[in-house]
Amino acid sequence: SKVTVVGAGNVGATTAQRIHQLGYADVVLVDVVEDLPQGKSLDMLESGPVTGTDALITGSNGYEESAGSDVVVITAGIARRPGMSRDDLLLTNMRITSAVTEEVVKHSPDCIILAVTNPLDAMVQNIFQSSGFPRNRVFGMAGVLDTARYRTFIARELNVSVDDVQAMVLGGHGDDMVPLVRYTTVGCIPLTELLSQDRIDSIVQRTRDGGGEIVALLKQGSAFYAPSAAITQMVQAILLDRKRILPGCAYLEGEYGIDGLCVGVPVKIGGGGMEQVIEISLTDEEHAALRSSAASVQELVDVMAS
Numbered sequence: 675s676k677v678t679v680v681g682a683g684n685v686g687a688t689t690a691q692r693i694h695q696l697g698y699a700d701v702v703l704v705d706v707v708e709d710l711p712q713g714k715s716l717d718m719l720e721s722g723p724v725t726g727t728d729a730l731i732t733g734s735n736g737y738e739e740s741a742g743s744d745v746v747v748i749t750a751g752i753a754r755r756p757g758m759s760r761d762d763l764l765l766t767n768m769r770i771t772s773a774v775t776e777e778v779v780k781h782s783p784d785c786i787i788l789a790v791t792n793p794l795d796a797m798v799q800n801i802f803q804s805s806g807f808p809r810n811r812v813f814g815m816a817g818v819l820d821t822a823r824y825r826t827f828i829a830r831e832l833n834v835s836v837d838d839v840q841a842m843v844l845g846g847h848g849d850d851m852v853p854l855v856r857y858t859t860v861g862c863i864p865l866t867e868l869l870s871q872d873r874i875d876s877i878v879q880r881t882r883d884g885g886g887e888i889v890a891l892l893k894q895g896s897a898f899y900a901p902s903a904a905i906t907q908m909v910q911a912i913l914l915d916r917k918r919i920l921p922g923c924a925y926l927e928g929e930y931g932i933d934g935l936c937v938g939v940p941v942k943i944g945g946g947g948m949e950q951v952i953e954i955s956l957t958d959e960e961h962a963a964l965r966s967s968a969a970s971v972q973e974l975v976d977v978m979a980s
């Protein structure tokens with residue numbers, strides 16, 4: 675298989691490294707900065723004899739080498755700095771992702787696009803609409819990352835393995851994301867049996883602020899180790915046709931009462947990309963939270979259209 679990662683910055687390069695190291699997909703790393711993707715990919719290729727992978731990885735400033743990719747991950751764009759919200763990136767990253775999508779569609783007309791650039795949901799909407807692809811072939815990564823943060827905080831609080839924490843964070847990738855406490859279990863035991871409401875509330879809040887917490891600590895740039903791990907899990911689910919049930923940002927066509935908007939919901943990821951939107955029953959309160967998160971995404975989509 676062939677995977678192209680657009681954007682050779684923190685998220686893109688780390689993702690390329692993780693996918694290359696899996697060993698079963700060749701990787702093309704694309705960036706506008708001259709020599710940067712070439713240098714990083716050569717460095718990664720030279721790790722092969724030590725990590726034991728024969729997969730190829732090449733860097734390019736154009737898209738010819740990426741032609742015929744099975745999966746294209748789009749991380750190109752600016753990242754936030756302290757004091758910025760993801761929404762502050764909207765118009766700059768809209769222009770960048772539109773230009774990138776045009777090239778991707780031209781060179782890899784049958785690919786599956788996994789969008790990562792922030793503000794995530796609005797960028798998925800922009801990439802989906804610019805691509806003209808069916809919705810199963812354009813979706814975004816955010817929920818796997820938000821869920822990984824949530825699971826980490828729960829596992830640390832209870833001193834249990836992260837493997838035993840099952841959870842799902844829905845909604846947009848913003849301050850009003852929707853961690854589904856009612857569907858969170860630890861070794862099959864509902865979280866609400868194990869932690870007080872107060873402790874759960876503070877974990878939910880820390881999850882919502884999870885990206886900002888890292889931005890504040892790093893002082894330059896934003897998170898990329900956990901994001902690249904989350905992206906790689908989704909790419910793997912596609913390449914290996916795993917049919918995994920994960921939160922993903924998908925274009926909804928009436929599911930959850932939302933029509934014509936990209937928002938994070940449970941989806942099935944396999945060889946066909948976003949093969950299915952999975953509808954689960956929500957309480958009125960959960961549904962209201964999802965709608966309110968979707969309304970924030972709609973505001974950004976309206977700004978892009980104006």
Ligand code: NAI
Nearest residue numbers: 681683684685705706750751752753790791792815816901
């Ligand atoms: P970065 O600044 O390290 O890298 C971005 C790269 O994009 C740079 O190397 C830049 O030269 C490149 N680029 C800019 N315009 C381009 C174009 N037209 N074509 C190709 N490459 C281009 O930023 P980082 O940390 O890698 O983050 C990338 C994006 O991912 C940001 O928008 C960030 O907010 C987002 N992000 C999203 C997450 C999610 O959960 N969806 C998680 C983490 C980051």
